[in-house]
Amino acid sequence: MDLNERKLKILHTIIADFISTGEPVGSRTLSKKYELGISPATIRNEMSDLEEMGFLTHTHTSAGRMPSDKAYRLYVNNFMQKYELPNEEKKEISDKLTGNFVELDETIRHAASLLSEITNLTSFAITPKQDEDILSYIRLIPLDNNSVVLMIVAKSGRVMNNVLKLEVPYTEEKLNILSKALTYDYKGKTICEALEGDIIKNFNTDIIAMQFLAKDIMPNFVRTLERMLDVNLYMDGLTNIFALPEYNDIYKAKSFLEMLNNKDELTKILVNREHGVIITIGDENSADIVPDCSLITATYHVDGKLLGKIGVIGPTRMKYGEVTSVIEYMSENLNDMFKLIGGSKKDD
């Protein structure tokens, strides 16, 4: 069967109507509501064909039709119109994002919150995966008799601390020497590179007295580096789904929220997603995502390199055009902002 012009037009209209109302679309309503120039009977015939082709579904005989995942995919690929954000909305986004920037994490959380507010969907954002982040500074700073702060600074500007209890006595001088040795060894390496091989074994100092100290510190160093690789997941607008009729079913609402509760799984899904603006619809998603949901994500860069992601999750019936544009615009804004941090301006 051929997906001719008229079928496409009908399908497009059905999808658009269903996205805005959430109600199954019938042939009569369609012909009355839109100027298609054909009668309900003809629409019915075409609908029947479209159903056979897998673009429409049916809950029961006498109900209207709803778009399938396949239909949404067609819609996104072929019909979706790039939606130009109104200037005031653009301004609002820029303003609210740049407003009171303090720390990367805070900005990301803020962005997620803003995104859910604008789209009325559930938003999330993950902080950049730091595996490509370059170590620039390692320092051990005495705190009191038996504890020391291990500070690791990366080129992106992220600083990681760890308060260590040491068994072995130390002096400030010794710590300085060790700091310099560590910095010398690891400066310029990415965190991943630094973690390659057996760090603890490979790190040697010539001075015997310091070997014990190093032995005490190195496992903590490794652990802290590993923790730098963690990404944080922020979410907002969890309760937005209650405004959607499809989530009036308490069981569905519960499943949705429980899915979002599993942050580890969700983080994994987001990290593994491809770069750029990505839309995945219904069954295209991993099995851990509740049915009839779509995800839209975009990538942002820190320092032109590290990749974080920001996006939304909602019912397959979502305003793909608008939402995608907002997310895209937001990720561009984040890119611009994060060009400036990391201790290195653009010429670095």
Add this chain to the structure above:
Amino acid sequence: MDLNERKLKILHTIIADFISTGEPVGSRTLSKKYELGISPATIRNEMSDLEEMGFLTHTHTSAGRMPSDKAYRLYVNNFMQKYELPNEEKKEISDKLTGNFVELDETIRHAASLLSEITNLTSFAITPKQDEDILSYIRLIPLDNNSVVLMIVAKSGRVMNNVLKLEVPYTEEKLNILSKALTYDYKGKTICEALEGDIIKNFNTDIIAMQFLAKDIMPNFVRTLERMLDVNLYMDGLTNIFALPEYNDIYKAKSFLEMLNNKDELTKILVNREHGVIITIGDENSADIVPDCSLITATYHVDGKLLGKIGVIGPTRMKYGEVTSVIEYMSENLNDMFKLIGGSKKDD
């Protein structure tokens, strides 16, 4: 009217039954289910009295009775039995809490998660309010041409960093002098004390060349100190309410989750709560808490001084005895754990 022995016994039985079933309790059921030695008619008379006294309520004439907030208060104050946790549960809590301790925040989050798992309620925990935390160390560390890490270490072991962009040129030596001057001025003060007065104006260096640098840095210093006063709120078990029949109503579930979404308000409520194990029932709570909910919180200490809180929120119909015991035991465990951190063992 007198709240005599028999009335108390009946009330107690009604409360216990309602807590476990969630269904309004009728006189006939009560007399059949429990060995009270009196007939349904007598129970009815007593129930009627108890209702008049404000301990029971009624949704409609032919429904059974439910305890009022006042009844729960009586129950908690007079009937609630200290529930001795079984040893295996105690062991589970201790094990899971001490397991892989890395950072205070992580432990707190973990505790909240464990608490919701055990109680099947929504749990939360706030990190300690740091206003009594004592500054022990301030340091400015050069990062590259135009940025510097400001590091503030407190006695509790909390370390705060901030990457600063400086307008004014600097040398490592100058930063060291400034670090020492700052440490000299603020070491031993609590964060609150440090923030008193106009820090920026009051901080002076003799060396003129450094005044510009100080001017550049001090506002950031203040901001970072202020951020150290923030408390973090962690929650878990948000979806646990879906297992409770009273939250089958989508509107109630929504209100509950929206309340929890307002983290700022919730944090304020928790911070302002009294110390020790506190139970607040229904209307005793602030207006920002959804109706028919009870909160149980306990305090934990870090370094014997800083106060954090951990607790649960759930329907007024909750197992007060068991839940209170679990929270109490957990807070004791946290106390024990946090005695050891902070760079100062108990004799400090």
Add this chain to the structure above:
DNA sequence: TGTTAGCACTCTACCCAAGTGAGTGCTAAC
């Protein structure tokens, strides 16, 4: 041959009425 009007049929949603069951409140007897 494609399009359309007409019609029978289907299924959900809603309303209404009757019946059921758990519970109350009152009264009179013990």
Add this chain to the structure above:
DNA sequence: GTTAGCACTCACTTGGGTAGAGTGCTAACA
């Protein structure tokens, strides 16, 4: 003071009836 008995109340369930939106098929039309 306690209890049995009884009338009454109210939510909940069940079943029938109806309206409304929709489909699928067929026959007529352009």
